Amino acid sequence: GQQVMQIPQYQHVQEGEDFTTYCNSSTTLSNIQWYKQRPGGHPVFLIQLVKSGEVKKQKRLTFQFGEAKKNSSLHITATQTTDVGTYFCAGPRAAGNKLTFGGGTRVLVKP
């Protein structure tokens, strides 16, 4: 079945530094979605990418969808303590509107 993998599993970042987390799907996706889950909280929708090679920015967050629509990345610049949490990517299954979530990247920020 479809698999969605994320690396790294954990990301320790010094406050102010940049980092990138990657998402790879075993199948071509119609779209890729990103969610953020704060510690003790629930996933919150961040963004959806649909087009091949699409790049979208949200303040310090830059999301990219690969040309083959099988991978995606999230780049955060000038990391802040508010960026702490787990970032999940998710891709729709071939049939229906179910999502397959990646394992997530847990981000810890060192002040």
Next chain:
Amino acid sequence: GAVVSQHPSRVICKSGTSVKIECRSLDFQATTMFWYRQFPKQSLMLMATSNEGSKATYEQGVEKDKFLINHASLTLSTLTVTSAHPEDSSFYICSATPLVGPETQYFGPGTRLLVL
């Protein structure tokens, strides 16, 4: 907009009892609601897909007789964990997809279940 609520937020129960969790879309109608389970420091695992007026579809390995789902309206779905056991302790999260608009899932705040 796109607010989803869950009730209760936290429940502690004795082994063998049943627990009902409600999921409501507050400001939109949802064609589909999803139920996930998340163990500590793990990803979300889809349990079942709930459609208003029809039977829920369960993921492989999820017992439909143990996790009863009722989707009474376009704004309400319930999950009942029957005869709960300690291994059912987990974080249960629902999500809803709006009837109109992109197929984005909006998540409820989750229900932490602890079975003693």
